[in-house]
Amino acid sequence: MEALLAVAIGVLVAASVYLMLARNVLRFIFGLVLISNAANLTIFVAGRLTVGAPPLIAKGTEAPADGVANALPQALVLTAIVIGFGLFAFALVLMFRAYTTLGTLYSDEMRIAEPPEDAIG
Amino acid sequence: MSWFLAAPLAIPFISAVIVFLFRQSPAGRWISFVGNLLLLGAASLLMSRVLLDGVVVAQMGSWAAPFGITLVADYLGGVMVLITAITATAVSMYAIADIDSRKEYLGYHALFNVLIGGVTGAFMTGDLFNLYVWFEVMLISSFGLLILGGQKAQIDGGIKYITLNLVSTILFLTGIGLLYGMAGTLNLADLARTVPTLQNQGLVTIISVIFMIAFGVKAALFPLFFWLPASYHTPAFSVSAIFAGLLTKVGVYALIRLFTLVFSSDLAFTHTILLWVAAFTMITGVLGAAAQNDFRKILSFHIISQIGYMIMGLALMTPLAIAGAVFYLVHHIIVKANLFLVSGVSQVITGSTELKKIGGLYKSAPLLAILFLIPAFSLAGFPPLSGFWAKYILIAAAIEIDGWIIATVALVVGLLTIFSMTKIWAEAFWKPHPDGIAPALHRIDKKDRINYLTPIGFLALLTLLIGLFPESYVSFAEAAAEQLLNPSVYIESVLKKPHE
């Protein structure tokens, strides 16, 4: 399964790169969601996979059963998901704001911070 | 013991929470300033502890390394925290005059203090994933600060800043996942011990390239620096100053940390890349500055070329070179933050940052002229200011190991730096104001004037002091380099059992 997931991650990354290269910044947002998923999956897969044994300690025992899933990457992924959500939310609001103030979602038309005439002078 | 490390991290967050509750009152700005003064005190204590002990370590939650998260300050980490506190204090005073109440209401001071917390966290953490977390803290608060004010240019610049930084940050996260998948640990000292023993060394090098790119974007290296000149001229001046001083330097710090501690086994590959990158970063940055006609844009491009010098130090990887990089880091933070602060005052009294539209400062605002000249000439590398020693050490380090090309590049870029800095001087200071007005400092009301000029003067004084009496700092930088190049002390301090 790890190998297959690695391929899936590759697809996610490729798709998000393609989306991020789009002129419409909304597509960047889509790419961002996908690539965050890819990064989270990478950590998860890199911590190796275990089926059907969540890292919980049963009542009355001191330690989990042998062969429970690796808890550390899960904690990292959880952190990363929440952080990723925060970043995504801000990015989305920014694109929204960009549309309401700049009147466009196309990055080629966003030339206020670096006006074209600047580059020549 | 752990107080020494916990305090510089906790204080900014405590300030952030408190100032947020006071966001509708003018008291907020003073609380922020006092908070930063406290941070300065805590950072000084930490620094003195570091000077006594060499490496100061605290295991968060009492969980021994490598299991919990370790906070650690060695010479480099300690001085970075201190300089962060110094810059933050200066900028928070400046902000009292610079930031309007609308921005305060929207949380300027809270964002600022969280940013500082993120920066000190990044400098002190001894854990790779934790470093990622602090990077994110910095990143998200910098987003907020960058767009505060909501002008079109800010939104536009913000989009470039944010998209490119998000790419870098996700790459960083991916790199962490992959490295964990190989080495099974996240603690930097533990990684330093484990990584060289891994079987698949080729892969280690490849993963190190991932980190190089991720931090390369943060540090604004060639050819990944686009976000910086696209955005740094847009926000409030306090924000520009703190960004210019600290943010890219966290990237440089991370590069130095990882590429001396963890990824130091394939120098022929990684550090050769870094050397070329350093050369191109210096050149393209300074040429960019030469092409600009705006006070802040020139300064922004200069950040890039100066970063090149620091990376040059890392790439050469000799004791003298690393010492040069450490010296450069501190010098540059002080000087660059200060120049942005000066650009703010200049904007207030001349009405613009565009060089074509301003002038006359030399004649009618001589104090500001002096306060500009000190950091500007320091940046340009004129002796006996701090920038000269920084460049001197690096060039000497390059010549020492026959690095002729990089030494030549560093020298030529030094000349171009002079060229582009004098452009600001000639246009904003010497040239008469095109509208014939005399931009004098007393156009600002007295209270604000004090808040504007005190931090500038303070930072300029620091520049002068480092320049005139560099010995203590040079020997410190050499000690820091020694520590970085022989990380065993660092590793042992972090990994030793608490009861030992």
Add this chain to the structure above:
Amino acid sequence: MNSVILIAGTRYLAGLLLIFSIYMLLRGHNEPGGGFIGGLIGSTGFVLFAIACGTADARRALRIAPQTLAMAGLGIALLAGLISVIFGDPFFTGQWLFLGASDSEKGLPISTVLAFDIGVYLVVFGSVLTLVFAMEEEI
């Protein structure tokens, strides 16, 4: 969106989700759940409420500005971490108090770790609402 039934329904649903979220928060240390999940569930309730009745009502029901709540959460989490320093332990060392502990039973655990998780809960709760309310009001 003016359906009386819907409004009444979401009020109850929101309340229910809030209670459930606190349950998830409290059980988190031993079973799936915790501050994040609790906070997310709790905020979902209010999001529904805001969609159904409008943000003005939702803000009134909440009483405190959500961003203040979030900041307070951050403060609580920080304090939970700092308390340990009073006891001479490093930052973020868990401090535990077991009420009614006996040899066989550990008793009811009160800990800084729980306080920390409550902080997390408040942060997530407050932040999500800050975001959603502001966004809703913008439309």
Add this chain to the structure above:
Amino acid sequence: MTVMKSRNDAFGLLPVGLALLLFVWFLTFLPEVSDGKAIRYAMDWIPSLGITLSFLIDGLSLTFALLITGIGSLVFLYSNSYLSGHEHFVRFMLFLFSFMLSMLGVVLADNLIALFVFWELTTITSYLLIGFGHENETGRRSALQALLVTGAGALAMLAGFILLGMTFGSFELSEILLKSEELKVHSLYSVILILILAGTFTKSAQFPFHFWLPNAMAAPTPVSSFLHSATMVKAGIYLMARLHPAFSGTNLWLWTLTIFGVVTAVIASILALRQTDLKQALAYTTLMALGTLTLFLGQESGYAVTAFATFLIVHSLYKAALFLVVGCIDHAAGTRDANILGGLGRVMPFTAVAAGLAAMSMAGFPPFLGFIGKELKYAGALGVASEPIFVSGAVLIANSLMFAVAGVVAFRPFWMSERSNLPREPHEVSAPMLAGPIILAILGTFFGIYPDILQRALVAPTVASLLGNIEDSKDLKLWAGVNVPLLLSVMTVFLGLLFYWQHRRLRNILIVVIGRAPSFDRGWDRILDGLKGFAAWQTQILQSGSLYHYMFVTFATMLLSLSVAIFLKPMEITLPDHWVISWQGIALILLIIGGTLITTVTASRITAMASLGVVGIGVAMIFIGFSAPDVAITQLLVETLVVVLVAVALLRLPTLESEVGNRRPIDAVLAFGVGLTVTVILLSVLSQPLDLRLTEFFEITSWPEAYGRNIVNVILVDFRALDTFGEIAVVVVAALSSYALLRTTHPVSSDQGEQR
């Protein structure tokens, strides 16, 4: 204004007094130094880098120090009147005084790096002084030009210094000079020499770096007098003289200095005759003098070095005097144009006398010191190690032209032709302004009559500094008998008179000829324009302002560097022997891939949103399937919020359109490459076993020590609580930032709700 003025006057006397004090203090060293002794002071500055603040006073440095402080005090006195009442008078004096101190540092420093520090300080102060007339474009341009030309040389010189210091393990000149023999055979000798000469030649305005000096005349006249004739430009000369014992004696040294010196001297003296502005004419004769000094420094003979030492002093005296005189003329008559000026002798008698005495010295008439200098120059030229005829000829031409220029500058305006149409009615200048020229001119005469005083006091010790032996110094005599130098002197006078007589015609010819020759000044502009153009071009390409471009370069860098690394650093990929494959797993992966592809290609917002949701849920299912319930729940909840937020935002955003453009295929290739790289690296990572000791620790301690049965949650709130703390900080700040972004331009009143 009057208050201001009197304050200036009081202030203005301070530097005069200080400089005078310094001068007297340096005089006290004369007895010891005249005996050939050297005095050294040292204190630590940056011991870690081997940099000390060490000073050496010997014949050479004392000569310079006395010239600097002596002429300095006269120039300060002069400036008091010249710039009296100027609004930036205080700044001016401050800069000029700082300059004097820096210059003293240059000539006294024994440590190379300390010397460099002072050297650059002279550059900075001279930048500020040349730009004193900063309100006009020319002043600013000239200042920048001087700064960049000398700055460029200085940087090369710094590299030379570093090499020199590293080669010999010390930056102390006094130590390096002892290792002269070792240096001359060292493989880096020529590199070091060329680097250092780059610094000295630019500072001392040797051809082809000469062009900045005449432009620097934009500075006020006292500055020109002090910096651009008597002191700063001689810093380069000083350094060559200082290094003479270590470097001289090789062909490289000999020929480089001789050729540059001769070319500079001849070209400068020709250009000098061309000028109609008195100050410019003097500037070019300064160049000529600098060339001559360089030329003599190339040699090792006693005559040549004595000629150097003597001419150094002679030139400083008369040139400073003449510059000050020109300043007086300018001050009094309002112009420096040689074509208009005339007949000033009657109204400005004292100035005229000073000018006359200085000019006689410059022209080389006996019994002035200039005559002795000139005799020695001829003696030195005839004794050069290389091509004496050629060198003597050059010196002859230069001297005769200088004779002519002396006439043009100091004789003609006073005594020839009537005054006509002067901008101002001329009058004699005040005593403080006269003091300088008169004292300097009288000194030139005095030393001409009593040359042995000068010889014993300064010339011989200077020669000793260069040649190591005080006996190598040749005597300074007014009458040395009938010899070849005397004949050449006579020829000089004849040629000089000829040139003076014909100078207008010559000037017209020169204007035509030089007009056709390439101008270095214009070349400078072209270089600068080229640089600016190149900078703009490369910046436009790199920092184009297009987000697409930035993204593309970033990803391309990623792909390129990772592919190179993968190509050069082969990594192992071993796929597992037995594949654990479940049908559910494959279905989920297909779901994720399908959702991803739809999101990528769709042009519908709703479809994109839905397929994003599908991907998110698919990922959550993977988490469930592989034993991560907490992560899965979080992922699902977050996914819900993502959809809610996107949905809310989309209400206001326009519909998507298909991306068109001919770069999309390239983008697709890049995207595919990046994706493939990630997969390959991940597969390689998975090829080795993972060390699980961290997790094992958490498993063992989670319940006994951290009292929690959900290990993931225990990690989050206890083992790695600091991560979580940072994380919630991110969440809070994300919310605050978004809130700020949405509200940032709204007036306060529109914040409904939160004020209740």
